[in-house]
Structure formats: structure tokens, C-alpha cells
Amino acid sequence: MSESLRVGLAGLGTVGASVARALAAKADELTAQCGRPIELTAVCARNRDQDRGVDLSQAQWFDDPVALAKSNQIDVFVELIGGEDGVALDGVTTALEAGRHVVTANKALLAKHGVGLAERAEKAGVILNFEAAVAGGIPIIKTMRESLSGNAVSRVYGIMNGTANYILTRMERDGISFANCLADAQRLGYAEADPTFDIEGHDTAHKLAILTSLAFGTQIAADDIYMEGISNIALGDIEAARELGYRIKLLGVAQRTPEGIEQRVHPTMVPLGSVIAQVEGVTNAVAVEADIVGTLLMSGPGAGGDATASAVIGDLADIAKSQPGRQQAPALGRPADRLQPYKRARMRAHEGGYFVRMTVHDRPGVFADIARHMADQGISLESIVQHGAAPHPVPMGPDNPYGEDEETPSPKTVILTTHETTERAVRDAIAQIVEDGHLISRPQVIRIERAG
Known part of the structure; x- marks a missing residue:
């Protein structure tokens, strides 16, 4: 021997x-x-x-x-x-x-x-x-480094942080606020005393940067990742997503585009019927889309x-x-x-559907102006719904770019989803709505991802 x-x-x-x-x-x-x-x-x-x-x-x-x-x-x-x-x-x-x-x-x-x-x-x-x-x-490194040789990968994405997935799962399943779910995660040892690294996407970004290099043969570029965490996700967003047939997950996504490689970490709405939507608790899941194998999804314990x-x-x-x-x-x-130098694709070039929640003044013309600004940017709306109360909007403050109106009537919440459009178009439309003075809190924008 x-x-x-x-x-x-x-x-x-x-x-x-x-x-x-x-x-x-x-x-x-x-x-x-x-x-x-x-x-x-x-x-x-x-x-x-x-x-x-x-x-x-x-x-x-x-x-x-x-x-x-x-x-x-x-x-x-x-x-x-x-x-x-x-x-x-x-x-x-x-x-x-x-x-x-x-x-x-x-x-x-x-x-x-x-x-x-x-x-x-x-x-x-x-x-x-x-x-x-x-x-x-999950043996994703070995799979990508060895088992997928010869495949041209077009996209890799997944749930790569168990703490964030646990919080989002509990919010939906038990109707508990983000703050209370985070406290439970800390008590159970799923989240650190300072949970920023997990809930704001840094942990997922590090993992995504490694997978991006393996997927596309580029140098690791952890500093070139668009990143949003889950701390602004409200129960109203969770409930609205479910009503629309979606579930919110914190995803890391890397894909090849004509402009370069796009890397992004952010809350994402995935169809309830998709496999990745069923990944709950501290479990992780990573999907790879490639030309020969098609779509491969691996799920399992992501930590511990x-x-x-x-x-x-x-x-x-x-x-x-x-x-x-x-x-x-x-x-x-x-x-x-x-390894090729990493060429970053602009996040604003990302294409897909979007979920937008806006808390607005309850006054005539708001719906019409929102629809007009969306149309001006070439955005086709899939649905638009009005609710009578705001689902926990982000409080106004000195750093809030949308201003404040102390004489505001009781707010209304407008929830809309779009057909496939671009990040730039959505952001430009929202900027115009802001200029009209309709918003009384920061809007919530969540991307809708095609997922297996």
C-alpha cells in the first residue's frame, strides 16, 4: 500500500x-x-x-x-x-x-x-x-471544474447563503417580520451577532465570484458585483409575491452577455413552481445552464x-x-x-421582468402618471394593483431623496409587475415618478428571474 x-x-x-x-x-x-x-x-x-x-x-x-x-x-x-x-x-x-x-x-x-x-x-x-x-x-466546484468540461456555460445562479434563505423562508411561512426572523436566526446560531456579511449579500458575492471564474474562464472579480441585501424586504413584499405566483430568494447570478459578464446579488422573485423556489431554510442550491448538459441544479446543506x-x-x-x-x-x-480579464457588463443592461412596490399619495392622477412614465420607457405592464395601506415602507429621513410632505393624505400602495424590460428603463421611469412628487417612501424594486 x-x-x-x-x-x-x-x-x-x-x-x-x-x-x-x-x-x-x-x-x-x-x-x-x-x-x-x-x-x-x-x-x-x-x-x-x-x-x-x-x-x-x-x-x-x-x-x-x-x-x-x-x-x-x-x-x-x-x-x-x-x-x-x-x-x-x-x-x-x-x-x-x-x-x-x-x-x-x-x-x-x-x-x-x-x-x-x-x-x-x-x-x-x-x-x-x-x-x-x-x-x-454541494460538490459544485468539482462539477464545474471537471464534470462540465467541454460545456459552454451561459449562466450560473443560486441560493448560496443559508442565513438569508432561512430568514426569507420564516417570513413567508410564519408571517414574521425581518427583524424578528433575524433575531431568531441569531438565537439558533444561523446568523452572527453582526449579520451584515450574510444579509447584505457579501458572503454570496464571494462565492459567486469564484463560480464566475470557473464558469466563464475569467479572472476572479469580487469587487465587480452588483449587490443588494434582504434587509429592506417587508412582509408586504413577501405576501404580494406569493399572490402573484412568486417567492422571494436572495440569489447570486452570473451570466454572459454581449457586453461582458454580469455578476449580481440581490433579492429575486422566482416562480412558485420552480425547483429553486422549493429550497427552504438553511439549504443552498446552485444551478448551471450550459450548451451540452442543459440545466443542472444541485441542492443540499450549504453550511455547518x-x-x-x-x-x-x-x-x-x-x-x-x-x-x-x-x-x-x-x-x-x-x-x-x-484566464481572461474580467469585463463587466453594466447592471443597467440586465433584461427581465420586475416587481415594483410604491407607496404613493392618495390623489387623482397617480395611476395614470405611473402608467404613462412606464409607457414612455417602453415598459409593458403585466399587472398593476392598488392596496389601501402601505406594507411597512422605509421611513422618511434626511437622506431620503424623495422629499417629505407633512400634509400627505393616508398613503396607497401600488404594486406592479412588468414584462421583460431593462434595468435602465425601470430606473428611469421611477425617477420620473419621483419628480412628479407621487412617492412618499423609497420604492421597492425586485427583479423577476427565470429559474429552473
């Missing part, structure tokens, strides 16, 4: 401890599958005395991840520390330069430094695997210790099965020097 694959594990938090337990519990099975043992020979963590539910007495302890990365006692450096810079970056860089394979679950690190790290891995002739960085236990550990173990198994001396598959699907 071949020699063991010696693993150095940096980070023994929820995921790291799950990885250590899985390596111990599945040792015989992994040996049978890979043709060689996978052995945890070294670990790095702040607290050596914490009970992690696994015997680590045979592993060498390191206090410094960089020292672990340099160690001759390991073949693979597993980075589960987190953070886009600092010791995580130093450890991964050191390991690659020392000729060690690397496995990481760090999407922030890859979104910022992925191309450079891929170049280092290729130069050293080692493997850089990161299945756990996107969508937890065991789900993420499963992806890490899969990456380690791939390394254990690899042949020494053979050229390794490029980390980003093609050699880093062949």
Missing part, C-alpha cells in the same frame, strides 16, 4: 473539529477508496485543552499556522482559519511555496487572492482544492460542520488519489495565465 497522505489541519473550530472526527471515524473506508491512508499528523489551534470529540494526542501541535505550513511532517495543509488576509493567507502561501498541497474552505481568501494562489500552485506542481468554499456540502467537512474530506480524497509527478488540474479550471 502507498504511504499515508499526511494532513496538517489549521483551525479546529466547528468545521475543523468535524474534519478531524471524520478522518478518524472513516479511516478504513477512506483507505479503501483512495488506496492509501489519510492521516492527520499535525494540527494548529489556539486552545489545546478544548474537548473536540476526537483523540488528537497523536498529532503534532503547532501554535503558528505558518510553521505548520512549513513542516516536513505534512503533505497537505488544510486551512480552516478564515479571513481574506493575515495568517490564513500567510499559511496557504507558505504551504504552496513549500510544495505542499492545499485544501481551504475560505471563500473570502479565494475571492481576493484566488488567481495568485492558483498561479503559485501551478508553479509548484501541487493541488489547490476549495470545494468547501462554495455551498458547503459536517456538511463543510464532507467537502474538505472529498478534496483530501482527490489529492490522495492523485498520481505523483503528473500535471495537476488547474485550480480554476484552466491555467491561471489563460
Whole structure:
């Protein structure tokens, strides 16, 4: 039997401890599958005395991840520390330069430094695997990097953040406000004390940037993503969407357009009958549209210790099965020097249907003016409905660009959906409605996405 694959594990938090337990519990099975043992020979963590539910007495302890990365006692450096810079970056860089394979679950690190790290891995002739960085236990990285070879991808999209999906699911199912759902998510451990990274779309954007590079052969461009979060989604939007036959999800979407690649993260209305609309709670789902395979949708647990550990173990198994001396598959699907510069398509060029909720003054002519401004922009309305009360509009304030009228009669809510149009047309029409003085709170604009 071949020699063991010696693993150095940096980070023994929820995921790291799950990885250590899985390596111990599945040792015989992994040996049978890979043709060689996978052995945890070294670990790095702040607290050596914490009970992690696994015997680590045979592993060498390191206090410094960089020292672990340099160690001759390991073949693979597993980075589960987190953070886009600092010791995580130093450890991964050191390991690659020392000729060690690397496995990481760090999407922030890859979104910022992925191309450079891929170049280092290729130069050293080692493997850089990161299945756990996107969508937890869903094997989307391997699928896109290897299984879809030869396919021309036109679009990749999905639910990539369990916290946001949990909140939207609870709002619809239980009729609970955003604030109360967020508080529940924090109590249950689904959301951090500072949930901004999840609910405002940053986490999804990091994952989307990695998938975009794999899908379209471009350099990673995490800073070129249009991003909106879900904090402005009101119960009225959830209810109106359901009445219209839609469900609201926070989606990350990347697609090829004549102008370039469009990357966007925002709340999206998807048809109730679509598969992705059925993805509830903390579950993730990623869809890929390509010319040969058609549409492929994968769903599963997007976070959590065991789900993420499963992806890490899969990456380690791939390394254990690899042949020494053979050229390794490029980390980003093609050699880093062949990745094309990212060319951003303007968000305003996006085409599709739109849901618009406006809280307006209850006075004659409002409906007619709204319809006229939409028509002036070439927008065809699919439906327009008026309600007597506003569904929790965003409060007026000194930074509100729409002004304030203290003599406003009781407000009305106008909800309309459009046929396929452009972002520019919708925004221009709303600007004209603002100039007319009809709006008394910020409008809600949600894109309607064609989804599988």
C-alpha cells in the first residue's frame, strides 16, 4: 500500500473539529477508496485543552499556522482559519511555496487572492482544492471544474447563503417580520451577532465570484458585483409575491452577455413552481445552464460542520488519489495565465421582468402618471394593483431623496409587475415618478428571474 497522505489541519473550530472526527471515524473506508491512508499528523489551534470529540494526542501541535505550513511532517495543509488576509493567507502561501498541497474552505481568501494562489500552485506542481468554499456540502466546484468540461456555460445562479434563505423562508411561512426572523436566526446560531456579511449579500458575492471564474474562464472579480441585501424586504413584499405566483430568494447570478459578464446579488422573485423556489431554510442550491448538459441544479446543506467537512474530506480524497509527478488540474479550471480579464457588463443592461412596490399619495392622477412614465420607457405592464395601506415602507429621513410632505393624505400602495424590460428603463421611469412628487417612501424594486 502507498504511504499515508499526511494532513496538517489549521483551525479546529466547528468545521475543523468535524474534519478531524471524520478522518478518524472513516479511516478504513477512506483507505479503501483512495488506496492509501489519510492521516492527520499535525494540527494548529489556539486552545489545546478544548474537548473536540476526537483523540488528537497523536498529532503534532503547532501554535503558528505558518510553521505548520512549513513542516516536513505534512503533505497537505488544510486551512480552516478564515479571513481574506493575515495568517490564513500567510499559511496557504507558505504551504504552496513549500510544495505542499492545499485544501481551504475560505471563500473570502479565494475571492481576493484566488488567481495568485492558483498561479503559485501551478508553479509548484501541487493541488489547490476549495470545494468547501462554495455551498458547503454541494460538490459544485468539482462539477464545474471537471464534470462540465467541454460545456459552454451561459449562466450560473443560486441560493448560496443559508442565513438569508432561512430568514426569507420564516417570513413567508410564519408571517414574521425581518427583524424578528433575524433575531431568531441569531438565537439558533444561523446568523452572527453582526449579520451584515450574510444579509447584505457579501458572503454570496464571494462565492459567486469564484463560480464566475470557473464558469466563464475569467479572472476572479469580487469587487465587480452588483449587490443588494434582504434587509429592506417587508412582509408586504413577501405576501404580494406569493399572490402573484412568486417567492422571494436572495440569489447570486452570473451570466454572459454581449457586453461582458454580469455578476449580481440581490433579492429575486422566482416562480412558485420552480425547483429553486422549493429550497427552504438553511439549504443552498446552485444551478448551471450550459450548451451540452442543459440545466443542472444541485441542492443540499450549504453550511455547518459536517456538511463543510464532507467537502474538505472529498478534496483530501482527490489529492490522495492523485498520481505523483503528473500535471495537476488547474485550480480554476484552466491555467491561471489563460484566464481572461474580467469585463463587466453594466447592471443597467440586465433584461427581465420586475416587481415594483410604491407607496404613493392618495390623489387623482397617480395611476395614470405611473402608467404613462412606464409607457414612455417602453415598459409593458403585466399587472398593476392598488392596496389601501402601505406594507411597512422605509421611513422618511434626511437622506431620503424623495422629499417629505407633512400634509400627505393616508398613503396607497401600488404594486406592479412588468414584462421583460431593462434595468435602465425601470430606473428611469421611477425617477420620473419621483419628480412628479407621487412617492412618499423609497420604492421597492425586485427583479423577476427565470429559474429552473
